[in-house]
Amino acid sequence: KNEVEQSPQNLTAQEGEFITINCSYSVGISALHWLQQHPGGGIVSLFMLSSGKKKHGRLIATINIQEKHSSLHITASHPRDSAVYICAGFIYNFNKFYFGSGTKLNVKP
Amino acid sequence: GAVVSQHPSRVICKSGTSVKIECRSLDFQATTMFWYRQFPKQSLMLMATSNEGSKATYEQGVEKDKFLINHASLTLSTLTVTSAHPEDSSFYICSARDATHPTANYEQYFGPGTRLTVT
Numbered sequence: 292k293n294e295v296e297q298s299p300q301n302l303t304a305q306e307g308e309f310i311t312i313n314c315s316y317s318v319g320i321s322a323l324h325w326l327q328q329h330p331g332g333g334i335v336s337l338f339m340l341s342s343g344k345k346k347h348g349r350l351i352a353t354i355n356i357q358e359k360h361s362s363l364h365i366t367a368s369h370p371r372d373s374a375v376y377i378c379a380g381f382i383y384n385f386n387k388f389y390f391g392s393g394t395k396l397n398v399k400p
Numbered sequence: 401g402a403v404v405s406q407h408p409s410r411v412i413c414k415s416g417t418s419v420k421i422e423c424r425s426l427d428f429q430a431t432t433m434f435w436y437r438q439f440p441k442q443s444l445m446l447m448a449t450s451n452e453g454s455k456a457t458y459e460q461g462v463e464k465d466k467f468l469i470n471h472a473s474l475t476l477s478t479l480t481v482t483s484a485h486p487e488d489s490s491f492y493i494c495s496a497r498d499a500t501h502p503t504a505n506y507e508q509y510f511g512p513g514t515r516l517t518v519t
Contacts, residue, residue: 303510326510332438332512332513332515333492333512333513334492334493334510334511334512334513335510336508336509336510339507345471354469358417376497377443377444379518381508386449387446388434388444388446388495390444391443392442392443393443
């Protein structure tokens with residue numbers, strides 16, 4: 292079992308839909324990162340969370356430390372949001388990331 | 401925001417040659433840089449952790465003589481794939497920790513990646 296589990300693995304949505312990607316982790320992390328990887332490979336760091344909730348444009352990320360769970364929400368989804376979204380837990384003492392397997396999102400026009 | 405660059409973005413080389421990939425933090429000091437490898441449709445796999453001025457720490461199964469890492473300054477780390485073989489073809493990504501940010505412990509920024517093809 293991976294230390295960081297994501298669901299779903301694949302997600303297809305219609306433009307405008309509200310999207311949720313979930314991430315659960317079993318290790319004691321220092322911070323939880325949400326990353327976006329577009330076709331072609333480049334990775335963009337969307338959020339870093341250690342508690343609560345963060346919002347950037349149409350993206351919202353939440354984390355529940357007690358439940359070891361984080362969600363990434365996309366409001367009013369758009370085809371340009373199509374990408375792989377990866378959650379990653381960082382453990383400061385180990386100086387190491389634990390990556391989820393990624394969620395491939397396809398938003399259809 | 402903080403930016404990490406990688407050069408080159410793509411490289412094709414012949415089997416047996418060596419290839420150097422650079423990772424630079426453009427507007428912050430990075431005491432620690434990480435090198436990852438990503439196979440198609442898989443997540444990132446940590447290869448090594450590079451600390452400025454000291455030897456890199458390699459993950460189990462990663463050949464340190466094949467993947468040479470140098471972190472000579474606070475803004476530059478290099479990964480050299482020596483005597484490259486077709487099986488080394490992959491997407492290599494670096495990330496850097498911002499040592500100057502108020503929450504410096506956890507902020508990390510990823511480079512855009514380098515696609516290596518060995519023919």
